[in-house]
Amino acid sequence: MTVEADFTQLKERLQAIEDLHGAEAALTWDQATHIPRGGVEARARQLALLSSLAHERLTDPAVGRLLDSITPWAEAQGADSDAAALVRVARRDYERATRVPPAFVHRLAEHTSTSYHTWERARPENDFAAVRPLLETTVELSRELASFYPGYAYPYDALIDLAEDGMTVQEVRRLFGELRAGLVPLIEKIRSRPEVDDSCLDGDFPEGAQRAFGETVVRAFGYDFGRGRQDKTAHPFMIKLGRGDVRITTRYRADCVSDGLFSTLHEAGHAMYEQGIDDALDGTPLFHGTTAGVHESQSRLWENLVGRSLPFWEHWYPRLKEAFPNALNGAGVETFYRAINKVAPSLIRVEADEVTYNLHVMLRFDLEMALLEGKVAVADLPDAWRERIRADLGVTPTDDRDGVMQDVHWYGGIVGGAFQSYTLGNVMSAQFFAAARRSVGDLDAQLGAGEFGPLRDWLTRNLYRHGRKFTPPEIVKRATGERLSIAPYLGYLNTKYGAIYGL
């Protein structure tokens, strides 16, 4: 076989794996949007089967042999070439997957499904006892998963590395420590100032008008509805079903405009990343966003850096007022801008403001590491949660529904590896935005004119098109010229909230 024939064969195999993942995504989307009650059990089995099939194909020893055969040829094309990146990333996926026994993959898929559905029923009933034994199993499975990857300085580095290539628990702790040191004084200063009046956000916001307004904005961002669509779900998400099919979901509250609007902008940010990947990478593992953290940097960039900025609303606020003639209480754009940026410690992560949000993440990261290390038992987790959120945010959940059971993550398979990416994404979003600002001309003037083209093009050129070709440190360095740093993010928060709160 020539190396070209091996490359073709490898690409065919990778294409089939991608197609299995696409089918899984379609079934997952349907499960969240349209499935009738009665169909849930069969669907769990179908999803577990597709997941096993994809794992089986990825771990086929032939994949390893083909990679061995191709590597010198691919590397000769230069580290930045698609071929070299493909071999690099496919090798990483292959080696990661082959370490996990198929029986574990199957057990985990079944447990994930049971745990998720139990949580879904138990959360509204505030029934932590129902999820407790499942969460205990989840912690055991998470430790077992980490144990398949020996050789890390710290065993749970494996879980972080799976999510954020090259990141370690120690590095997360260092970044989070620095960030906390910057955030806590800012929150203290804000607390000393008068509360922002956000009453203009409440009122009569008919769902149809919310949908129309949100779709107009994300279409202007550049989200392509010809290669996607938006639906309603209880928990908003973005999902790629295949090339040309990147969907988002949102939700609406008829009595408040901000929830639905910002979740639409957030998910559109994720989706534009996926829609912006170079089509030449289709059918390969490169045809996805780099990592959860880099992905989150894009959703937060469009949601917050753009969507909660004053220039953005100078253009869009008159349009919002037109869309909702019976609401907004005659508030001016400054009042509205302050309202959507109100800082107030609260119980729910996904509803938290930009400043206190990261404390929610740190709380979860620390607790999940404590669970994995056996320093906190699952039975004691609700108390540990309450203690910590009181200490960090000064609020106390009256029940577990809005406490330890509020996020799906711990009830959806694995503990450890997910939460840190939310804050890493926030940190990166400001660093990317600052670099774009240096490059695209007067970004504020563009946003103020409803003009997103230059920003979107910069992001496409520097991030989107590369897919998974580069690791997070590489992409940060390539796009911004610097290493990952919390400085731009803290600078952004201090400037913005200093102005809003007159600090």
Next chain:
Amino acid sequence: MTVEADFTQLKERLQAIEDLHGAEAALTWDQATHIPRGGVEARARQLALLSSLAHERLTDPAVGRLLDSITPWAEAQGADSDAAALVRVARRDYERATRVPPAFVHRLAEHTSTSYHTWERARPENDFAAVRPLLETTVELSRELASFYPGYAYPYDALIDLAEDGMTVQEVRRLFGELRAGLVPLIEKIRSRPEVDDSCLDGDFPEGAQRAFGETVVRAFGYDFGRGRQDKTAHPFMIKLGRGDVRITTRYRADCVSDGLFSTLHEAGHAMYEQGIDDALDGTPLFHGTTAGVHESQSRLWENLVGRSLPFWEHWYPRLKEAFPNALNGAGVETFYRAINKVAPSLIRVEADEVTYNLHVMLRFDLEMALLEGKVAVADLPDAWRERIRADLGVTPTDDRDGVMQDVHWYGGIVGGAFQSYTLGNVMSAQFFAAARRSVGDLDAQLGAGEFGPLRDWLTRNLYRHGRKFTPPEIVKRATGERLSIAPYLGYLNTKYGAIYGL
């Protein structure tokens, strides 16, 4: 290995095949309802892959060995046992599948997708030239498919047998001949009578009210929305995504009530069959309706024998009038009943009345046999169509859109094997309905009281619950005590239309 262990292993294998088909169904449903333009290409590939995987697993020689091992044990449980039926049907599926080379399956799946999408674009543009070369390939592929099954008296019996176990071209021709001999004089007599006034069907029928009314009726039939749902599509269909997930689709015309309503009743009939199968058969090839013909007998039974009957409307017509206060022109129930049963030769099969409908089917059956036998070339098909529909129905299509391109079937993969089932279904529907009438007490009084329970229970007991356990001749014999016969159907048509037209 004990025989029980082999049985368990076989059932696990069959379960995975069913789950692959369920995933395929979910992707197909999404393709018809929600997919964005951009996602069509990736979806075709995903579907072809799942189809290949299911074929690969079904044709695994291990399946044959397990069947050999189990057969004596299963047969010892009696021909009517689930185990014996499972072995019988799985063996038939296995032997049919192993005759078809995987490369052909793949080629056919790709061709089907291309052909379907070409037809979808070409039909509105009336562009037969665009589909002609594809249809020529379809005819070749259909002949090739038939050639994999030697040993039939007539080569294209294979295609009929695949769709309707045990049916032959000769038998279809005999039945159709007898039926035609009964239908033509009936149509002649109806033509000699004054036209029925169906103007009450046109008017202002808001879509939301149509949906609500249709859902109320099919819920009363017994269609379970907890294990299904209804959506809108260009072409209505029923599809099973797995146990507890049997979906229907419909469409609406805001200016006419009958199109949407009867398509909802029709698809609900299909769906109730699938929902009524014994859960003990789940995960096996028995967990589906017997054949397309028996399936159609259930959709037509609920659509026509029930839904176009006078007793049915004695209960529902006051409710219809309430739902549409601005329509129906004050027509009484008799007028409405005559309107929905108006006989008038027309161009479009799916809009045809009960009496002329079967001539549409016969036309297609004869033409597809002529195509397969090489008696009509694809290039000459539009002319042959026009000639035949003029001769049979006295109408002439002005274009191919409403002529040779009107149905998807010839553009969706295989020519031959699909159309006869529509008329076989009509014939069976009357035979089943007559048998139910003999058994359930005063059926007309029940329908007139909006009471569907006794009929539905009879159908569940005699048909639905068995799934594919029995062949069509077996199920007809078991349910009605007699062999398939056109007599009940012709009797039904003559009595009903005799009364409507005063013959």
